[in-house]
Amino acid sequence: MAPVRGEDRQQLACLLPAAVLLPVALVFEGFGLTGSWALAAAAIPLGMAVAVLRYRLYDLDRVINRTVVWLLMTLLLIGGFVAIVAILRDLVMRGSTSNASLVATGMIAVAFEPVRRRVQRLVDHLLYGQRDDPYKVIVNLGDLHGKTTDPDAMLPLLTSAIAGSLRVPYVAVRVSTPDGLRLVAEHGRTGTQLEEFTMVARGETLGELLVATRGIGDRFSQRERRLLADVAQYFAAVTEATRLIRDLQESRERLINAREEERKRLRRDLHDGVGPALTGIGMQVRAARKAAAEPERVGRILEDMTADLQVCRSEVRQLLDHLHRPPELDRGLEAALRVQCQRFHSPSLTVDLHVAAHLDGLPAAIEVAAYRIVSEALTNVAKHSRAESCRIIVDADRALSIQVVDDGIGIVSRENGNVGVGLESMRERAAELGGECLVTPGDPRGTAVRVQLPIPLGRHVRKAGDSPL
Structure with missing residues (x-):
C-alpha cells in the first residue's frame, strides 16, 4: 500500500x-x-x-x-x-x-x-474568491501596496492577499539571486500541484510566482492563468521597486561611510603631513630669530623653510585635488588619462594607453570615477609592482570598460589578509555607480585591474580605432 x-x-x-x-x-x-x-x-x-x-x-x-x-x-x-x-x-x-x-x-x-x-x-x-474579477484583484493589490510603508513586508502581504482573493491554499515568491532562486515570501501550506508564473520587469527575469491549485488534480483555467500571469508582472514591479529602495538605502549608507572615511583621511593627512611640517617651520623661525647675528646660518634655515613650505604646498594641493573635479577633465576623459599616463611614463616604466571608443558625452560622475581609478592603479604600479611596462585599454559600449595590466611582481597580500586602502577605494568608486572593479593576477605575471562602469540609457559612444600614447 x-x-x-x-x-x-x-x-x-x-x-x-x-x-x-x-x-x-x-x-x-x-x-x-x-x-x-x-x-x-x-x-x-x-x-x-x-x-x-x-x-x-x-x-x-x-x-x-x-x-x-x-x-x-x-x-x-x-x-x-x-x-x-x-x-x-x-x-x-x-x-x-x-x-x-x-x-x-x-x-x-x-x-x-x-x-x-x-x-x-x-x-x-x-x-x-475573485478569480472572475481580475480588475478588482489588481485594484486590491494596488491599494494594499499604497498602504504599506515597509518595503520588506510588501511581498509577504501581497502573497497573503492573493491567497485570500483567489481562495488558493498556497502562494509563494522566489526571487533570482546570484546563487539561484531564493524564497522571500510565502503564505499557506502546499499539498497540491504548484504552477509557476515568471516575473519579468524591463526584459529581466526577476523570479517566479508559485501558486498551488485548489485541489488534487485540479488545473487553473485559461482565464485564471491570464490573471495570475498579470499578477506575476505586478509582483515583478513590486520586487524591482523593493530592490531599488534597498539599493538606495545601501547607497546612502555607503555615501555616509565614504564621507566619514574621507574626513578621517583628511584629518590623518593633515595631522601626519602638513601638521608636522608647520611645526618644524615654526621651530625654524624661532631658530632664525635667535641666530639673527649669523647671516649664513639664517640663510640655511630659510632654505630649509622654503623646502618645507614646498612640501606643504604639494601636500595641500594633493588634498585639494581629491576634493574637486580634476581640471584635466575639462578637456575630456581621454585627454585627462593621457596627461596622467604621461606623468607616470619614465625610463623605468613604459605606460601605453589605448582608447577604442570616443569618450565624449559621458556623465561627469563616470568620468571622475574612471580618472580616479586609473590614477590609483598607476600609483600602485609605480610604487609597488616593480613593473617595466603598463598597458591601459579603455572601451565603451553599454558600459565603460577599463583594463590596467602590468608586468610586475603581482599582487602581494598583507599579513592580515586585508586589501590596501587604494584597492578598496577603487572598488568603492565602482560600486557607487553600480559597477565593479576586479583585481586579479596577470597572465603570465603582474597584476590586472578590470573595471566596468555602466553607462545610463540614452548615452551613446562612437567607436574609434586604437590610439597609442
Whole structure:
C-alpha cells in the first residue's frame, strides 16, 4: 500500500479526533454517562466538513458548488413561482389561477438563466474568491501596496492577499539571486500541484510566482492563468521597486561611510603631513630669530623653510585635488588619462594607453570615477609592482570598460589578509555607480585591474580605432 502523503494526510487528520472520540464515548456510555455518544456523533460530520471545505476531501467542493447552486435555484423557483402566481391572480387575472400559472411559468423561463448566472457567480465567489474579477484583484493589490510603508513586508502581504482573493491554499515568491532562486515570501501550506508564473520587469527575469491549485488534480483555467500571469508582472514591479529602495538605502549608507572615511583621511593627512611640517617651520623661525647675528646660518634655515613650505604646498594641493573635479577633465576623459599616463611614463616604466571608443558625452560622475581609478592603479604600479611596462585599454559600449595590466611582481597580500586602502577605494568608486572593479593576477605575471562602469540609457559612444600614447 502506498504511503499517505501531503494533503491526503491533512484530510485524514481532520477525521482523527472523531475516530478517537468514538471509542471514548462508548466507554463513557458503558459507565452510565448518557449523552456521551452525541459528542462522538457530532465530531464525525464536523471533521468531514473541515476536510471537505479546507482540504477538499475527494474534491467534493465541486459537488458542493453545484449542490448549493441548484438548491438556491430550487428555492428561488418555488418562491418566485408562488409569489408571481399570487400577485397575478389577485391583481391582474381576477382569480384565474391557471392563467396566472401560465404567465408565471413564462416569466420564470425567461429569467431563469440570468438568475442562475448570478447565483453561480455568488457561489463561485464564496468558494474561489475573485478569480472572475481580475480588475478588482489588481485594484486590491494596488491599494494594499499604497498602504504599506515597509518595503520588506510588501511581498509577504501581497502573497497573503492573493491567497485570500483567489481562495488558493498556497502562494509563494522566489526571487533570482546570484546563487539561484531564493524564497522571500510565502503564505499557506502546499499539498497540491504548484504552477509557476515568471516575473519579468524591463526584459529581466526577476523570479517566479508559485501558486498551488485548489485541489488534487485540479488545473487553473485559461482565464485564471491570464490573471495570475498579470499578477506575476505586478509582483515583478513590486520586487524591482523593493530592490531599488534597498539599493538606495545601501547607497546612502555607503555615501555616509565614504564621507566619514574621507574626513578621517583628511584629518590623518593633515595631522601626519602638513601638521608636522608647520611645526618644524615654526621651530625654524624661532631658530632664525635667535641666530639673527649669523647671516649664513639664517640663510640655511630659510632654505630649509622654503623646502618645507614646498612640501606643504604639494601636500595641500594633493588634498585639494581629491576634493574637486580634476581640471584635466575639462578637456575630456581621454585627454585627462593621457596627461596622467604621461606623468607616470619614465625610463623605468613604459605606460601605453589605448582608447577604442570616443569618450565624449559621458556623465561627469563616470568620468571622475574612471580618472580616479586609473590614477590609483598607476600609483600602485609605480610604487609597488616593480613593473617595466603598463598597458591601459579603455572601451565603451553599454558600459565603460577599463583594463590596467602590468608586468610586475603581482599582487602581494598583507599579513592580515586585508586589501590596501587604494584597492578598496577603487572598488568603492565602482560600486557607487553600480559597477565593479576586479583585481586579479596577470597572465603570465603582474597584476590586472578590470573595471566596468555602466553607462545610463540614452548615452551613446562612437567607436574609434586604437590610439597609442
